Amino acid sequence: MTDPRDLVTALVAELPGWLPGQRWFAGKDRPITAVRPVSSTVLTEGDPLLLHLIVEVVQGDRREPYQLLIASREKLPEYLGSSWLGTEQGMPCYEATSDADVTGVLLDKIAQDADAGPLRFRHEPGAEVTGGLRARPVGTEQSNTSLVYGSQFILKLFRKLTPGENPDLLLHRALQDAGSEHIAPLLGSITGELAGEPVTIGMLQRFVPDAVDGWAMATTSVRDLMAEPDQPPDQVGGDFAGESQRLGSAVAAVHNDLRRALGEQLADAEELDRSVKAMQTRLDVVVERVPELAEHAPALRAAFDRLYKVDEPVPLQYIHGDLHLGQVLRTVSGWLLIDFEGEPAAPLTERAALRSPLRDVAGMLRSFDYAAHQMLVAEQDEEKTSERALEWARRNRSAFCDGYAQAAAESIGDPRSHPLLLRALELDKAIYEVAYEHANRPDWLRIPLASIARLCSGGE
Secondary structure, eight states, X not given: OOOHHHHHHHHHTTHHHXXXXXXXXXXXXSOOOEEEEEEEEEEEOSSSEEEEEEEEEEETTEEEEEEEEEEEOSSOOGXXXXXXXXXXXXXXXXXXXXXXXXXXXXXXXXXXXXXXXXXXXXXXXXXXOOOOOOEEEOTTOSSEEEEEETTTEEEEEESBOOSBOOHHHHHHHHHHXXXXXXXXXXXXXXXXXXXXXXXXXXXXXXXXXXXXXXXXXXXXXHXXXXXXXXXXXXXXXXXXXXXXXXXXXXXXXXXXXXXXXXXXXXXXXXXXXXXXXXXXXXXXXXXXXXXXGGGGHHHHXXXXXXXXXXXXXXXXXXXXXXXXXXXXXXXXXXXXXXXXXXXXXXXXXXXXXXXXXXXXXXXXXXXXXXHHHGGGGGOSSHHHHHHHHHHHHHHHHHHHHHHHHHHSOTTTOOGGXXXXXXXXXXXXXXXXXXXXXXXXXXXXXXXXXXXXXXHHXXXX
């Protein structure tokens, strides 16, 4: 029988070459200098053997922990060949999240409230979780890995780990206790230890098989509009404005529930100053990396400095933190918000901080702009379609704000009644987009740059 300790030692040596090819690995910007095992837990023995492994990935002065599910079996099925890591002691070893024969144990242990070494598998009080189901991975994710069990459950495994309770789990519990209608029910969790502190390994929710993500719906609507260039937007069959308005109301309702469940506070002068300086620092960093942004830097700095003139109270609370059209699902009964962990690249302290709910609004407004303009990346006659794209974006941004205003708490009301703050938050998000596109999709860089130009000139 393979000794798990020997297996871990051998496999860790393979990881520096394997990790950069994984979609969820966040360290593609630097070479890996070392990978060190932190903990290993045997989940099933025999053939196949299943291990839960936490490793520390070293990249110069950066040290980040990741979790892996590693399996070893005598004969590797052909469909798992792309997950192969190496052959140790005559046994093929592979990343196991694509293996339905072994990942069912994760759901089984949650259903049983089981322990495995330092790992705690628990279902939520009153939740009905049944085991005995095979899993299939969701193929569209980037920073995490989710497994769907039948048509009933979805288990998200957080790949990059941070000590402390993940905001996704914290906020889903708060929203569920508040009776929110705009989340998928939380059913269970997997937790462990990291650096002597609790860490969230995964969370289980009810799977919604009939759901369609907002990005797919919005971009389909844009294509419909482009296909009928002479029709007014409200007369095109795929008009999305009604859904945008309902989505705005759903986001406001979630903000209201979070406020009631976890409270709020007003930003003081020190908090405002800290926020402005953070925006200015982010701008400086991105300008250094992306020369194309430099021409807009003076206008961006001026927009951020105008926040010092805000003389109205700025309420702060828990928010989604990374809201866009890919983070919302349309079901037969309405809109759901998913993935409350915040921006994955941000430190946990930032993701867990109280912030203005207008940051979520700004994220969604930016997403409408992206949905409208993504078709233009490969468009030959851009001038012909850019006007229609702007028309779609403005119509849906306005509808979203209308819906938000109808459901928002009185302290926030219509997002458009806070123009300085909303504009600054949109620009801050657009700067993040510039950095992302420059590093990952250079052809898309013109989308946030063009939007920054419009926002700085008073457009959008």
